[in-house]
Amino acid sequence: QIDHFGFDQNFTFQQRYLVADQYWKKENGSILFYTGNEGDITWFCNSTGFMWDVAEELNAMLVFAEHRYYGESLPFGNESFSDSTRLNYLTSEQALADFIILIEYLKTTIPGAGHSPVIAIGRSYGGMLAAWLRMKYPHAVVGALASSAPIWQFDDSVPCSAYFSIVTNDFRRSGKGCSESIQQSWKAINRLSSTDAGLQWLSNTFHLCSPLKTTRDAIKLKSWLVETWSNLAVADYPYETDILKPLPAWPVQEACKFLNNPNLSDKLLLHNVFQAANVYHDYFGEAPCLNMSEVPSKNLGLLGWNYQVCTEMVMRLCTDGVNDMFEPLEWDYDSFSEECYRMWGVRPRPSWVLSMYGGKNISSHSNIIFSNGGLDPWSAGGVTENITDSLVAIVIPDGAHHLDLHGRNPLDPKSVQQARALEISYMKQWIEKARQSH
Amino acid sequence: QIDHFGFDQNFTFQQRYLVADQYWKKENGSILFYTGNEGDITWFCNSTGFMWDVAEELNAMLVFAEHRYYGESLPFGNESFSDSTRLNYLTSEQALADFIILIEYLKTTIPGAGHSPVIAIGRSYGGMLAAWLRMKYPHAVVGALASSAPIWQFDDSVPCSAYFSIVTNDFRRSGKGCSESIQQSWKAINRLSSTDAGLQWLSNTFHLCSPLKTTRDAIKLKSWLVETWSNLAVADYPYETDILKPLPAWPVQEACKFLNNPNLSDKLLLHNVFQAANVYHDYFGEAPCLNMSEVPSKNLGLLGWNYQVCTEMVMRLCTDGVNDMFEPLEWDYDSFSEECYRMWGVRPRPSWVLSMYGGKNISSHSNIIFSNGGLDPWSAGGVTENITDSLVAIVIPDGAHHLDLHGRNPLDPKSVQQARALEISYMKQWIEKARQSH
Numbered sequence: 001q002i003d004h005f006g007f008d009q010n011f012t013f014q015q016r017y018l019v020a021d022q023y024w025k026k027e028n029g030s031i032l033f034y035t036g037n038e039g040d041i042t043w044f045c046n047s048t049g050f051m052w053d054v055a056e057e058l059n060a061m062l063v064f065a066e067h068r069y070y071g072e073s074l075p076f077g078n079e080s081f082s083d084s085t086r087l088n089y090l091t092s093e094q095a096l097a098d099f100i101i102l103i104e105y106l107k108t109t110i111p112g113a114g115h116s117p118v119i120a121i122g123r124s125y126g127g128m129l130a131a132w133l134r135m136k137y138p139h140a141v142v143g144a145l146a147s148s149a150p151i152w153q154f155d156d157s158v159p160c161s162a163y164f165s166i167v168t169n170d171f172r173r174s175g176k177g178c179s180e181s182i183q184q185s186w187k188a189i190n191r192l193s194s195t196d197a198g199l200q201w202l203s204n205t206f207h208l209c210s211p212l213k214t215t216r217d218a219i220k221l222k223s224w225l226v227e228t229w230s231n232l233a234v235a236d237y238p239y240e241t242d243i244l245k246p247l248p249a250w251p252v253q254e255a256c257k258f259l260n261n262p263n264l265s266d267k268l269l270l271h272n273v274f275q276a277a278n279v280y281h282d283y284f285g286e287a288p289c290l291n292m293s294e295v296p297s298k299n300l301g302l303l304g305w306n307y308q309v310c311t312e313m314v315m316r317l318c319t320d321g322v323n324d325m326f327e328p329l330e331w332d333y334d335s336f337s338e339e340c341y342r343m344w345g346v347r348p349r350p351s352w353v354l355s356m357y358g359g360k361n362i363s364s365h366s367n368i369i370f371s372n373g374g375l376d377p378w379s380a381g382g383v384t385e386n387i388t389d390s391l392v393a394i395v396i397p398d399g400a401h402h403l404d405l406h407g408r409n410p411l412d413p414k415s416v417q418q419a420r421a422l423e424i425s426y427m428k429q430w431i432e433k434a435r436q437s438h
Numbered sequence: 439q440i441d442h443f444g445f446d447q448n449f450t451f452q453q454r455y456l457v458a459d460q461y462w463k464k465e466n467g468s469i470l471f472y473t474g475n476e477g478d479i480t481w482f483c484n485s486t487g488f489m490w491d492v493a494e495e496l497n498a499m500l501v502f503a504e505h506r507y508y509g510e511s512l513p514f515g516n517e518s519f520s521d522s523t524r525l526n527y528l529t530s531e532q533a534l535a536d537f538i539i540l541i542e543y544l545k546t547t548i549p550g551a552g553h554s555p556v557i558a559i560g561r562s563y564g565g566m567l568a569a570w571l572r573m574k575y576p577h578a579v580v581g582a583l584a585s586s587a588p589i590w591q592f593d594d595s596v597p598c599s600a601y602f603s604i605v606t607n608d609f610r611r612s613g614k615g616c617s618e619s620i621q622q623s624w625k626a627i628n629r630l631s632s633t634d635a636g637l638q639w640l641s642n643t644f645h646l647c648s649p650l651k652t653t654r655d656a657i658k659l660k661s662w663l664v665e666t667w668s669n670l671a672v673a674d675y676p677y678e679t680d681i682l683k684p685l686p687a688w689p690v691q692e693a694c695k696f697l698n699n700p701n702l703s704d705k706l707l708l709h710n711v712f713q714a715a716n717v718y719h720d721y722f723g724e725a726p727c728l729n730m731s732e733v734p735s736k737n738l739g740l741l742g743w744n745y746q747v748c749t750e751m752v753m754r755l756c757t758d759g760v761n762d763m764f765e766p767l768e769w770d771y772d773s774f775s776e777e778c779y780r781m782w783g784v785r786p787r788p789s790w791v792l793s794m795y796g797g798k799n800i801s802s803h804s805n806i807i808f809s810n811g812g813l814d815p816w817s818a819g820g821v822t823e824n825i826t827d828s829l830v831a832i833v834i835p836d837g838a839h840h841l842d843l844h845g846r847n848p849l850d851p852k853s854v855q856q857a858r859a860l861e862i863s864y865m866k867q868w869i870e871k872a873r874q875s876h
Binding site: 001004005006007008009010084085087088089091093094097100101104136137138139140311312345346347349352355356358359361362363364365366367437 | 439442443444445446447448522523525526527529531532535538539542574575576577578749750783784785787790793794796797799800801802803804805875
């Protein structure tokens with residue numbers, strides 16, 4: 001059903017989902033249901049090793065459900081993004097309804113599946129969906145593991161500056177002089193970009209594919225660097241990964257190796273900044289030049305996500321230059337809204353998600369684990385303290401974005417091992433309790 | 439917001455609501471929020487005396503929120519019912535979203551209201567909405583009193599024949615020979631309607647404004663009688679009422695006074711049947727003739743409700759002729775669906791309400807009172823046994839449809855007095871608990 005909430009359009013679409021049932025036991029099994037987020041489901045399936053690692057222990061069938069408007073689950077095929085009418089069904093509510101209908105379908109069509117308690121598991125936006133699925137449809141899932149889900153990164157639930165202050169902390173703890181070097185770099189760029197020669201020098205130094213021509217381009221360079229540092233913090237994992245980009249272990253430390261001296265001339269400082277940024281953009285030295293417009297990953301559906309950010313998923317971010325290493329930048333709702341209108345013909349509704357899903361007032365719900373990494377900037381909008389006995393927070397001090405959902409790795413910090421063990425024990429409790437009540 | 443669940447249309451509409459705050463206390467008050475059902479809110483406001491009776495005891499502000507597409511809350515004015523595109527936003531989900539947005543608005547704009555716990559109260563369809571509001575938005579309301587809310591009257595959650603078997607029981611217990619007389623009447627009508635003279639006789643005997651001309655008209659007469667008996671059972675109150683029609687106290691008993699002998703000739707029997715039916719249609723003898731097409735009440739929005747029944751609110755009803763006093767009539771989904779398509783251009787989704795609101799699997803929720811009258815046919819689809827400590831059922835053996843929400847009356851049976859006392863004590867507990875947790 002393309003529109004679960006209206007009866008005028010009765011069109012349906014094909015939603016993709018992946019099922020792995022080799023560990024599933026009909027008699028006393030369970031179903032782990034991955035609530036797909038903004039991208040190709042096969043990619044999420046392959047990078048959520050935790051589910052594969054625990055499948056046997058929980059006798060679990062694994063289901064990975066693709067989110068509408070991503071991957072191959074396009075309601076209107078290639079036309080899905082062509083206008084605001086066709087995009088009208090890209091909302092979290094519709095996605096959740098897809099999930100419950102799919103769960104019902106699996107439970108009624110797979111013999112024996114009706115007895116298997118379902119647990120929702122998701123990460124990032126998909127973690128929000130997992131939590132919201134449990135909140136709104138507790139009859140469909142007995143519990144939810146919401147990994148790195150910033151459910152409070154909306155409206156004024158948390159300070160908009162919290163995200164970048166965590167980014168800054170990551171750099172601060174990862175090397176002497178590191179955050180200070182980045183802090184100094186903005187003025188250095190400003191000074192150099194005031195002349196054509198400086199712009200030329202910056203273009204060469206940063207190996208940019210398209211040279212900077214105006215001060216506006218220099219602003220773009222700075223945004224690109226802000227995003228670079230943020231992404232490094234988000235992906236600050238203890239081992240080599242290839243999620244958004246191929247990265248070394250502890251990439252923030254790796255970057256900080258180049259940034260130990262903030263008291264250098266502009267050019268020397270920025271040369272170091274380039275090398276640090278290159279840890280993210282081209283660690284393995286394969287790119288002939290760096291493209292500032294490059295999208296992070298083909299596996300993510302940036303177009304769809306941009307629409308969602310422009311409608312429901314309005315996440316306020318800002319910097320203050322005091323608690324973070326960036327130039328101060330206020331959250332400018334009006335220009336954000338204008339940009340959304342220009343791009344999609346829609347206006348954001350920044351408080352709707354809080355009205356819909358309860359914001360901070362969610363204590364009546366149950367059986368949700370909110371896990372967050374201490375290194376992860378998105379933990380700023382996450383639930384990091386227990387709300388009740390059954391709405392629990394797990395903080396992984398050495399973890400970046402959804403580290404707990406990765407597969408086991410010899411380099412895993414103790415804290416993520418403990419977190420996973422705790423998650424498994426909660427899930428077992430939910431399954432046990434569900435089984436008893438049947 | 440006309441469409442809470444999509445961003446393409448950004449239109450808004452004016453929703454009507456009534457507020458009575460004379461008993462409200464800012465410091466330790468509460469808000470009783472009537473979740474409007476399918477009709478004019480002033481009418482519901484005036485016929486929900488219970489809320490007025492308890493306002494002082496609970497220091498409560500009373501709010502009566504009109505349901506979209508009813509009364510004056512028409513999203514597209516007079517055009518609201520003109521086509522399926524404009525009707526697309528007439529769903530329970532949109533109505534619930536209206537309610538939470540209104541609650542937020544009241545809490546933020548009325549000084550002091552932010553501290554008052556809100557309790558949802560509704561009856562019949564509005565009782566479902568009250569229960570669903572608590573289930574889906576427990577952050578918005580601390581509890582719900584769902585009076586005579588048949589939340590399970592969908593798909594195959596309950597036998598479709600249960601409704602009419604309760605109607606039958608009401609007549610059976612209200613007079614010797616009563617249900618038997620009605621049972622006999624169908625064949626009598628069938629026999630008489632096989633001739634023109636018989637049709638003429640029926641038209642005269644039943645004082646019909648438009649005479650019966652064909653066997654098809656006779657079928658209409660029978661449907662009209664089925665509806666008459668059902669409505670009498672629904673409105674079988676212990677005192678005179680004027681809800682759908684002006685009725686005497688215990689109208690089923692009143693009707694049964696004419697139906698004590700089932701073993702009469704067709705004409706004598708049907709003459710009695712007319713007199714019994716007249717208890718419903720014209721007890722006070724004011725109508726020159728009876729109009730079979732007459733709508734029950736101008737205060738109810740029949741057009742909107744018919745659309746809702748044709749989309750989400752698909753309530754299965756049938757008779758078997760064994761456990762009830764009617765001719766057997768199966769639930770014919772296909773012709774129902776065809777009729778809906780012909781009338782509105784939409785197809786019903788009979789299982790959606792169960793998927794959306796959990797059907798019988800709602801034990802994770804909390805703080806809902808389901809009250810039902812033992813005489814009320816709609817109790818067939820209601821919750822009549824406790825589900826958990828905080829999802830409780832109150833059955834009022836001598837009560838018809840939502841008697842508990844009526845104002846106090848000297849003729850109230852003991853059972854409804856006890857029910858109300860229990861309801862008040864639960865509501866006080868919810869309020870107390872909400873206050874403690876702040």
